[in-house]
Amino acid sequence: MRLADDEKAMLDGAEGPAVAAAMDLLVRYGEALGAERLCDIRNVAGTMTQPSPVKARLVREHGWHKAYATINLDSDGDFEIPHMRVPTCQLQHGFGEDALGVAPYPRELVQLQQDAESYYGAHGVNILATCTPYQVGNLPVRGEHCAWMESSAVVYANSVLGARTNCEGTASTGAASLTGKIPCWGNHLPRNRYGTHLIEAAVPVDGFLDWGMLGYFVGDAVQENRPVVVGDLRRPDLADLKHFGAATASSGGVEIYHIPGITPEAPTLEAAFGGAAVPETIVYGERERRTVYETLNDQGESTDVDFVLLGCPHASLDQIARAARALEGRRLNPGTELWIMAPRALRTVADRSGYTEIIQRAGGRVLTDSCPAMSRVAPEGTRVFATDSAKQAHYLPAILGIEAWFGTLEECVDAAVTGTWRGELT
Structure with a gap:
């Protein structure tokens, strides 16, 4: 993988051991993926504050720095963690104080999470604490490279916002936060964003229930591919699209979809497929709708x-x-x-x-x-x-x-x- 000068400097320790460990992880990750280079990012959505028994032990024995190194950088090092290099938000995590006495959730994990919020907040992590960061202020622009976790957030970012992210993990987002880099592969590359399958809704799709059922059908039909959806579709709202995308990522592994005239990278059916031949249609009709409902x-x-x-x-x-x-x-x-x-x-x-x-x-x-x-x-x-x-x-x-x-x-x-x-x- 080709590294730019600033990336080589980070890898060589010019910005300290934590950044060097982060860059080492990204290089190993990128080479395993076959990525040719890293791309610059300025938006990370990850999990730093999620409580767990492993994190509790690491914090108790070594402190928060060691917990970040181990869990978020896949490193055995014991070094200070600097301020996040790029804007970073925390996705959903464990229950908070409002759930005490309501959910059977341990008070000690609530306290651990509160401590984590204080530590990571001071290090530049915005504690949005939601799987829908785009609903509360984290809205990347079209074409912006990001490093996001959480399948429903990733498919929304790629499809509805037109941002570019793969479904990242705890360690890759932890490293991206300290470097502003992520391997440039998959959804970051324009050629990998065009549609691969055509789905036609032959029954009306209108409202939360039907968008969810259509999404569940689409995910099962295309698995990890890139569906283009047409047909009798009533104009969806934010909730419909997040529900649809979450369902495609649950029954399959969809990270990007296109709805011509709705999603930003598909003004037309032809644009959705990048000018390639439109594939044979997969029909979602009354029988398929009934089957999805019965399955769920x-x-x-x-x-x-x-x-x-x-x-x-x-x-x-x-x-x-x-x-x-x-x-x-x-x-x-x-x-x-x-x-x-x-x-x-x-x-x-x-x-x-x-x-x-x-x-x-x-x-x-x-x-x-x-x-x-x-x-x-x-x-x-x-x-x-x-x-x-x-x-x-x-x-x-x-x-x-x-x-x-x-x-x-x-x-x-x-x-x-x-x-x-x-x-x-x-």
Whole structure:
């Protein structure tokens, strides 16, 4: 891999041992990938503050510097960590103080995370604490090279924003933060961003539920390739596109998709494929829609719902408002809990707008920073949960060993109020 002069200097220790270790990792990583060079970045979204038993031990025995070196740089070194070289944000992590007494999450991990926030905040990490950083201020521009983690954030950045990032890991983002570099391969290269498969929706796709189901079908159909989606598509909003992308990355491994006339790199169908021949169409029709719905609901047997989860990826303000409207004047079933996961910044707006009060008055909770899949906790005794997220319906039964129902936000709220799942495909 060819290194520029500034990159050679970092590797040789001109900016200290931590930066040298970071550059060494990136060189090894890039060579393993077959990258020819590194590209300059100015936007990192990673995980520094996520608590874990390993991190707790490292901090207790050696301090935060050693924890960063080991976990975020894959290094055995014990050196001071400098200020982040480029703007860096923390994605979602463990539950915070607002979950104490609500989620069965250890208080010591909450404290460890608070300590981490203080340390990394002082070193230049913006603690956004959400899987949707683009909802709360981290909005890379079209064509900007980034180093982001989290599959739903990556597919949104590439597809909706037109930024350029691969789905990075804890160590590569840790190294990128200190160097402003990342291997230039995959989605960073224009030739790797053109569509490979054509999907046509032969049924109307309108609203959160249908965008999620279409995404789940698309991901399964193309796996790690690059779909171009056309057909009977009603204009999506932010929540629809984040839900669609998250579903494609769950059932497959999609990191970029194109919707001609909607996403920025696909003004036309021809542009989406880079002028190459348009492939044979994969049709998403009524039968496929029904199959996706049944697949997402094949992990539920009991209709007695004891947990309802909304906000995966983290809820937008509009989604929180919809939940509040659906709950107004109602009360949750005594045996059912409702959690709405949201970025803390949007929770503040929801508080000021009166949405949180309505939700809490009904017995629900707006929680921040994490989710049951990330923190691996649900209300104690949970056996059956309901969600409007195809991503959570896909993952949470395997992670927590519980049954799942998938439906609309309104059906989920109804389940929270009645304690019974009554959703159906219309």
